[in-house]
Amino acid sequence: MTYQELFQQIILKKSYLCVGLDTDIRKIPSHLRNAADPIFEFNKQIIDATADFCVSFKPNIAFYEALGPKGWESLQKTVEYIPKNHFSIADAKRGDIGNTSGLYARTFFDPESSGLDFHSVTVAPYMGSDSVKPFLEFEGKWVILLALTSNPGSFDFQRLGFNGSSLYEEVLKTSQTWAGPDRMMYVVGATQASEFRKIRTIIPDHFLLVPGVGAQGGNLEEVSRFGMNSSCGLLVNASRSIIYAGNGLDFAEKAKKEALALQKEMEIYLDKYCN
Numbered sequence: 001m002t003y004q005e006l007f008q009q010i011i012l013k014k015s016y017l018c019v020g021l022d023t024d025i026r027k028i029p030s031h032l033r034n035a036a037d038p039i040f041e042f043n044k045q046i047i048d049a050t051a052d053f054c055v056s057f058k059p060n061i062a063f064y065e066a067l068g069p070k071g072w073e074s075l076q077k078t079v080e081y082i083p084k085n086h087f088s089i090a091d092a093k094r095g096d097i098g099n100t101s102g103l104y105a106r107t108f109f110d111p112e113s114s115g116l117d118f119h120s121v122t123v124a125p126y127m128g129s130d131s132v133k134p135f136l137e138f139e140g141k142w143v144i145l146l147a148l149t150s151n152p153g154s155f156d157f158q159r160l161g162f163n164g165s166s167l168y169e170e171v172l173k174t175s176q177t178w179a180g181p182d183r184m185m186y187v188v189g190a191t192q193a194s195e196f197r198k199i200r201t202i203i204p205d206h207f208l209l210v211p212g213v214g215a216q217g218g219n220l221e222e223v224s225r226f227g228m229n230s231s232c233g234l235l236v237n238a239s240r241s242i243i244y245a246g247n248g249l250d251f252a253e254k255a256k257k258e259a260l261a262l263q264k265e266m267e268i269y270l271d272k273y274c275n
């Protein structure tokens with residue numbers, strides 16, 4: 001999916017919502033536990049219920065890897081089931097020496113090798129350019145680089161001073177020479193709203209993947225006010241607050257209500273701030 005195609009979906013849906021598929025076998029409704037593939041059955045119903053109100057789905061790979069081969073099978077079926085007009089994100093936070101990153105890239109981008117065909121993968125910048133570039137060798141695929149994460153530990157390193165700016169700002173500045181806004185996005189946590197204005201002076205055009213609304217308490221209005229650009233430039237993720245909104249037979253209906261509420265709020269912010 002291209003930058004322009006993603007923006008078109010946002011305009012069409014009046015939404016920049018990404019639904020996080022952090023599907024925990026211990027948390028799914030009990031009536032699904034006897035299904036042949038409970039994780040996939042849960043994801044399928046969540047995708048069906050929320051697809052009209054979001055533009056992206058983000059399975060967090062940890063939740064699938066933890067289940068071994070069965071988890072990978074559920075992941076593969078889930079990625080295949082995500083509608084083609086939705087931007088798919090493998091939230092895997094990978095990155096290693098170039099030779100190894102190349103294999104991680106094949107894992108998420110080469111269906112003939114792994115069975116997985118994501119649009120994008122999250123990558124950690126800590127090992128530098130040669131750890132990120134192998135992901136960019138897959139034409140049309142996106143890297144979503146961790147910049148300023150939503151967790152309290154982001155203060156341990158990412159906010160440390162470096163050459164008069166902070167380490168995460170250096171990540172934003174340097175990595176722009178690796179790929180442009182058509183192939184690279186950045187993770188910036190919704191809990192970091194005070195930094196968005198500064199971030200937009202460094203990367204005015206890139207999309208930001210913004211986790212941290214809902215369960216982590218980030219503020220959607222602030223993120224939208226300070227983070228939006230003329231192509232929206234935001235994918236705001238919510239995982240637990242949507243997929244575990246209910247725990248009974250009506251869990252998908254409850255998830256739909258949550259996704260719809262976020263979409264309605266986003267419609268207002270698109271009108272107000274996307275210019």
Ligand SMILES: O=c1ccn([C@@H]2O[C@H](COP(=O)(O)O)[C@@H](O)[C@H]2O)c(=O)[nH]1
Binds near residue numbers: 189212213238239
């Ligand atoms: O800085 C980051 C980077 C990634 N995440 C991931 O996003 C979702 C958030 O889930 P919620 O349930 O909406 O809190 C989850 O997969 C995280 O691993 C993040 O939260 N912050």
